[in-house]
Amino acid sequence: MFxxxxxxWLVALNxxxxxxxxxxxxxxxxxxxxxxxxxxxxxxxxxxxxTLAGFSNPSLLVLVLLFFxxxxxxxxxxxxxxxxxxxxxxxRSSTLKLxxxxxxxxxxxxxxxxxxxxxxPLKKQQKIAPSRLLLPLSYASIIGGTLxxxxxxxxxxxxxxxxxxxxxxxxxxxxxxxxxxxxxxCLLVMVVIAPWALPKREIQLNRVTQEYFLEREVVPxxxxxxxxxxxxxxxxxxxxxxxxxxxxxxxxxxxxxEFVVQAGDVLVFTGDVSAIDLLDEFDGLESPEAFNWTVxxxxxxxxxxxxxxxxxxxxxxxxxRAKFDAAVVAVRRGNERxxxxxxxxxxxxxxxxxxxxxPAFQRHNKASSDFIPVGGVxxxxxxxxxxxxxxYAGFGLIVALGATGFVPLLKGLIVLxxxxxxxxxxxxxxxxxxxxxxLVIVITGALALSQAVFDSGLSDLIGDFxxxxxxxxxxxxxxxxxxxxxxxxxxxxxxxxxxxxxxPLAMAMSSQWGGDYMPFxxxxxxxxxxxxxxxxxxxxxxxxxxxxxxxxVDYVRFGLPVLxxxxxxxxxxxxxxxxx
Numbered sequence: 001m002f003x004x005x006x007x008x009w010l011v012a013l014n015x016x017x018x019x020x021x022x023x024x025x026x027x028x029x030x031x032x033x034x035x036x037x038x039x040x041x042x043x044x045x046x047x048x049x050x051t052l053a054g055f056s057n058p059s060l061l062v063l064v065l066l067f068f069x070x071x072x073x074x075x076x077x078x079x080x081x082x083x084x085x086x087x088x089x090x091x092r093s094s095t096l097k098l099x100x101x102x103x104x105x106x107x108x109x110x111x112x113x114x115x116x117x118x119x120x121p122l123k124k125q126q127k128i129a130p131s132r133l134l135l136p137l138s139y140a141s142i143i144g145g146t147l148x149x150x151x152x153x154x155x156x157x158x159x160x161x162x163x164x165x166x167x168x169x170x171x172x173x174x175x176x177x178x179x180x181x182x183x184x185x186c187l188l189v190m191v192v193i194a195p196w197a198l199p200k201r202e203i204q205l206n207r208v209t210q211e212y213f214l215e216r217e218v219v220p221x222x223x224x225x226x227x228x229x230x231x232x233x234x235x236x237x238x239x240x241x242x243x244x245x246x247x248x249x250x251x252x253x254x255x256x257x258e259f260v261v262q263a264g265d266v267l268v269f270t271g272d273v274s275a276i277d278l279l280d281e282f283d284g285l286e287s288p289e290a291f292n293w294t295v296x297x298x299x300x301x302x303x304x305x306x307x308x309x310x311x312x313x314x315x316x317x318x319x320x321r322a323k324f325d326a327a328v329v330a331v332r333r334g335n336e337r338x339x340x341x342x343x344x345x346x347x348x349x350x351x352x353x354x355x356x357x358x359p360a361f362q363r364h365n366k367a368s369s370d371f372i373p374v375g376g377v378x379x380x381x382x383x384x385x386x387x388x389x390x391x392y393a394g395f396g397l398i399v400a401l402g403a404t405g406f407v408p409l410l411k412g413l414i415v416l417x418x419x420x421x422x423x424x425x426x427x428x429x430x431x432x433x434x435x436x437x438x439l440v441i442v443i444t445g446a447l448a449l450s451q452a453v454f455d456s457g458l459s460d461l462i463g464d465f466x467x468x469x470x471x472x473x474x475x476x477x478x479x480x481x482x483x484x485x486x487x488x489x490x491x492x493x494x495x496x497x498x499x500x501x502x503x504p505l506a507m508a509m510s511s512q513w514g515g516d517y518m519p520f521x522x523x524x525x526x527x528x529x530x531x532x533x534x535x536x537x538x539x540x541x542x543x544x545x546x547x548x549x550x551x552x553v554d555y556v557r558f559g560l561p562v563l564x565x566x567x568x569x570x571x572x573x574x575x576x577x578x579x580x
Contacts, residue, residue, distance in 0.1 A: 011453055157446070
């Protein structure tokens with residue numbers, strides 16, 4: 001009786017708790033949402049079938065299958081050929097070509113996969129500073145994802161909410177009429193401001209963008225012991241520079257050429273990780289982390305996720321070998337000069353790590369969620385020309401059939417994934433390593449919460465509140481407020497969580513202005529993709545953070561004009577398209 005009487009307020013308390021935990025704690029979103037679902041079920045606010053109904057939501061299943069299909073797409077060689085054509089020109093022309101490519105491909109392929117595939121080749125090319133290309137790539141992939149139903153997980157999640165609310169599913173191109181002008185205007189702004197809004201660091205890029213923090217220990221019996229750094233040749237290394245020596249509890253920096261090496265000394269270097277083989281030539285100079293990484297195929301670069309359990313802990317305390325079957329070879333944090341040795345380094349979100357990994361690394365669920373793999377060091381096998389053609393042809397056919405309505409997208413993707421598995425272009429190990437279980441739980445929990453908002457009557461209370469206090473602003477004012485609230489939550493929590501929290505509010509508000517729900521659905525979808533001011537607001541922004549040697553101010557300087565144009569054009573197109 002108590003639960004039924006106060007059901008709206010109990011659901012509201014659940015919703016507020018989710019927002020507070022997402023904003024003010026480091027608890028992973030999937031843990032918060034699974035706890036929310038448990039509370040809804042255990043208190044009787046939601047029956048079990050509705051609590052778990054999200055797992056069979058068609059939009060969620062499509063999203064998971066798209067993740068699987070994106071894995072072989074990342075291993076195609078086409079992107080390397082495209083990069084050569086993109087950087088053949090000025091900064092503005094290269095930004096334009098890269099932006100168009102990133103936006104178009106992201107409209108049908110997961111934008112994280114697009115950035116991962118282009119990141120390595122763009123870092124390695126020498127014609128244009130990567131710092132002038134990688135941020136436009138990230139923003140273009142975000143904006144391009146809004147073009148179609150499958151371009152971004154946000155659109156698919158919103159479509160799932162729409163279906164759950166009892167409305168027909170959104171068309172493949174439902175977002176396109178609004179998104180196309182947004183994409184064109186944002187690309188134009190990026191092309192115009194790129195030369196002065198993005199840092200130009202050519203001098204540092206050859207030396208600093210690959211400037212990792214790494215160390216070696218002088219083992220007993222080494223030929224280096226008793227000789228100075230100058231005599232040992234440790235001051236004349238190419239691409240690597242000795243910055244400090246750790247001897248017991250004492251850190252010696254700067255280090256003079258006459259410094260005499262002793263057993264147990266830890267030599268800390270900074271420089272190009274690709275030249276790490278130079279250190280292997282010195283007798284008795286070994287990695288303090290005892291790990292067999294003589295086979296270079298198991299060396300990969302990853303970015304520490306903002307929600308990773310390792311954030312705030314030292315590398316030594318984490319025990320990478322036991323937890324992830326990996327050893328930290330080198331670390332880089334933007335353009336910051338690190339000090340004090342690898343073991344005592346406290347990890348932060350966005351840190352770039354070079355890991356020597358064992359066979360269990362990719363199969364480790366924690367590894368796939370704590371770290372974001374990026375290109376450049378990852379040496380996954382490229383597909384052959386025949387396999388590449390099969391992947392592109394199959395994916396293009398399925399998308400075309402789904403867009404025209406001949407074959408439901410879900411059924412087409414099931415067939416495509418089955419064929420990829422049969423041809424061993426995609427393996428079960430690939431799926432285990434990259435299965436987006438956290439995203440699945442977040443979306444399922446969000447769908448359960450949305451259902452509880454409607455079933456408890458909270459949506460009616462929100463609608464009454466909106467009609468009473470926001471009625472004076474009109475439908476356009478309410479739409480703008482909803483859009484901005486979604487954007488703020490996106491920057492604070494994540495795009496998917498923001499869409500989940502705001503969608504019930506959008507439906508409640510739509511009932512106060514004639515019941516046309518589509519303008520409010522679009523406001524949520526486009527507001528949840530408006531992440532341009534921080535490296536931590538969107539996964540692709542975090543991926544390019546260290547690779548481009550960016551500072552947070554770079555995101556603000558380049559992203560603010562893009563954000564203003566994105567918001568303005570999105571709102572104008574929503575209002576105009578639906579005749580508000």
